Amino acid sequence: MIKVINSVDDLAYQKWDVLVPTMGALHVGHQSLIEIAKTKGENVLVSIFVNPLQFENKEDLNNYPKTLEQDIKFAQAAGATAVFIPDESTIYPGEIERVSAGEIGDLYEGASRPKHFTGVLTVVKRLFDLVKPKAAVFGEKDFQQLFLIKRMVSQLVLPIEIISAPTIREENGLAISSRNIRLDKSGEKISEVIYKALTMPTIEQAKNEISNEPGFKLDYLEIIDEATFEKAKPDTQNKRVIIAGWVNNLRLIDNMPMGIRK
Numbered sequence: 001m002i003k004v005i006n007s008v009d010d011l012a013y014q015k016w017d018v019l020v021p022t023m024g025a026l027h028v029g030h031q032s033l034i035e036i037a038k039t040k041g042e043n044v045l046v047s048i049f050v051n052p053l054q055f056e057n058k059e060d061l062n063n064y065p066k067t068l069e070q071d072i073k074f075a076q077a078a079g080a081t082a083v084f085i086p087d088e089s090t091i092y093p094g095e096i097e098r099v100s101a102g103e104i105g106d107l108y109e110g111a112s113r114p115k116h117f118t119g120v121l122t123v124v125k126r127l128f129d130l131v132k133p134k135a136a137v138f139g140e141k142d143f144q145q146l147f148l149i150k151r152m153v154s155q156l157v158l159p160i161e162i163i164s165a166p167t168i169r170e171e172n173g174l175a176i177s178s179r180n181i182r183l184d185k186s187g188e189k190i191s192e193v194i195y196k197a198l199t200m201p202t203i204e205q206a207k208n209e210i211s212n213e214p215g216f217k218l219d220y221l222e223i224i225d226e227a228t229f230e231k232a233k234p235d236t237q238n239k240r241v242i243i244a245g246w247v248n249n250l251r252l253i254d255n256m257p258m259g260i261r262k
Contacts, residue, residue: 002075003082005045008090008130017041018163019133021124024048025065025178026074029168033137034078036165040135046075047084047127049091053098053119065178084131091126098122101148104229108220108242109144109253120145121152128160135161139168141175143242143255147229167254169195175254187248190215197221198241198256206241219244219251223258232258 005011018037022030030046037044048071055061068085075083101110101117110117128136138146150162168176172188173195183191193213200206203223210218224231226238239258244251 002072002080004072005082005084006086006090008086011045011084011131014043016045016131016133017043017135018045019127019131019136020044020046020080021127021136021138022046022048022071023050023064023178024071025067026071026078027176027178029139029141029176031074031078032168033139033165034075034080036163037135037137038079040137040161040163043081044079045082045084045131045133046080047086047131049084049086049123049127051091051119051123052088053096053122054116055119056113056116065181086130091123091130096122097125099125099152104144104151105148107144107229108222109244112219112244112251117145117148121148124149125152125156128158133160135163137163137165139165141167141177141254143240144229147226167256173199174252177252179250179252182250183247186215187250190247191252194243194245194252194254197243198254203241206243210245215247217246219246226257 018041020033020037034044034046050064052061072083098118099121101121105117138149140146146164153160153162170176172192174191190213193210193216197206197209200209206221210216221243222231223239223241225236226240232239240255241258242255244253
């Protein structure tokens with residue numbers, strides 16, 4: 001049986017090779033993270049904590065799907081050694097030491113979700129301090145988050161390897177997310193435009209694809225330099241398309257390296 005840990009004291013019973021931080025509602029995307037973690041170390045810890053600091057309003061926080069019993073079974077089936085399920089007082093026992101996401105944290109997702117990335121970095125740093133893993137796995141679907149976590153680890157000189165996991169997609173190309181279960185049939189059809197836009201050879205064609213789908217409300221569509229998160233230039237070596245928008249008031253994000261068209 002998988003070990004379920006609730007307290008900090010219980011974390012110390014063994015050293016953790018790899019941490020897979022989640023907010024629960026586990027799906028096949030999380031399964032891929034756990035499976036990658038298992039290739040990096042024997043003792044894999046999955047954390048489940050819905051972090052209030054990264055939500056802009058209480059309604060979104062309260063509506064976040066909670067499937068704890070199912071999540072524990074899912075983590076076990078995927079190969080995790082244990083699941084860490086702390087309460088808020090365990091993660092934030094006193095005054096919160098916030099980790100600023102800086103200027104990049106105010107761009108793109110950060111522009112639409114103020115202080116979101118500071119909340120993400122704060123909880124990730126706290127989990128790192130508690131668990132002390134050798135490595136941690138994060139998905140490329142949340143590419144701006146991944147970029148900022150890597151930068152934080154570098155700036156703070158944390159002895160943790162950050163492992164990037166490729167995006168897992170639905171049959172229609174939509175990036176798998178806990179949010180997808182809130183899409184109805186019409187929304188699922190509309191959301192197909194995201195993958196279509198990402199696979200266009202130019203930004204102009206991608207914008208044209210978006211304009212032909214009135215059910216999708218675009219927030220941003222940009223080509224960035226993966227190394228700096230600045231807008232890509234013609235001579236940028238590693239370009240990535242990033243996109244976000246709303247389908248039936250549900251916010252969806254995605255990204256894809258330029259030149260990779262599957």
